[in-house]
Amino acid sequence: MTGTRDRILDSGGEFFRRQGYAGTGVKQIVEAASAPFASLYHFFPGGKEQLGAEVIRRSGAMYLQLIDLIFTPAPDVVTAVSNFFNGAAETLRQTDYADACPIATIALEVASTSEPLREATAEVFESWISAAAQRFREAGISTRKARELAIYMIAALEGAFVLSRALRSTEPVKIAGAAATDAVRAALPERRRGPQKRPRTGTSTRA
Amino acid sequence: MTGTRDRILDSGGEFFRRQGYAGTGVKQIVEAASAPFASLYHFFPGGKEQLGAEVIRRSGAMYLQLIDLIFTPAPDVVTAVSNFFNGAAETLRQTDYADACPIATIALEVASTSEPLREATAEVFESWISAAAQRFREAGISTRKARELAIYMIAALEGAFVLSRALRSTEPVKIAGAAATDAVRAALPERRRGPQKRPRTGTSTRA
DNA sequence: GTCTATACTTTGATAGAC
């Protein structure tokens, strides 16, 4: 039995992800949550902005769990990154290109319009970066390079989401995934790299 | 002497980029354009959605020119990519992290809510991909790899914009730029690569 | 093409009874 407050948060998360923050009305949210309108202001006295901030943090925490869920059972970090992008591509396809990053749309919308919401998105991105960086460090990559890789991987995924949703194709996510995978593999200490692509040696692609 | 129609388009582009599509009112746009409110529906009988579509295409065309402006004078394609990201980082800093991609926010907002607008963003992204891919082909990269690189470069930039605007730091754009530069360099035919980083040979970063 | 005025809807938010 889910609480009213949680249902409102879930509903808000769904709408914000698909339609953005400004494009979603609070009435729409509570209606879909089968919650009384007044409950919104009971649980979130700060109104839409407070709801937005909590939705951002909640969605961010769930995605953080997803990172763990994928990295923990993977045999190595390269496989994990590959699985991460492949899973994202599959979700995109299954949801008709609706469900990508839960906070990217909001992040762009509020970056220059609401400091409280912008800070919430910043905290979430930082948490993802830290989590991924730790995995990379555990794979033997230096602290500095691990953070760079984490930022780079998340950026590649976010940008690929933008292109994939607009083009309605999983191609960008797959390409970005391959590139991110390569980058991680190249950053690993040699003996941890495992099977690699045959390196190019001499022959140009052009005549 | 700028026409009223153009001023409305320019004004709309500014607001949409900073506040998003849903977050911007048409009254706000015409007021900032010093245009009569009725002119909006005179020039854009399709209302806000038609205005949005034309803004997307116009902004997309201007950014396409920017690609040419950066790639044409550059001594080589690796330098061009590097300059591209560095220029983006500088613009971000100068505009207090407001001016990143002119259509990314709209693209995410409308991807699942407006087919006409989604198609407009798709056309723009395709035009950028084609333009970049052609540059890469001219540098001796295979057709297929050139397109992959183009998609990957644009995705990395878009995603870095998301992170940079949220974190209010140019770090993500710089990191993504370095990664994209590396990827382009690695894809070049050997004799065109020029000076490279010293390749890692043997010593692990870990004891 | 521009002006003024306005219709109509939806928005976020509140009051007060229960």
Added chain:
DNA sequence: GTCTATCAAAGTATAGAC
């Protein structure tokens, strides 16, 4: 905590005179 009723403001869009 939930209900009903309602608010003022902002949203998009239109009409008709000039």
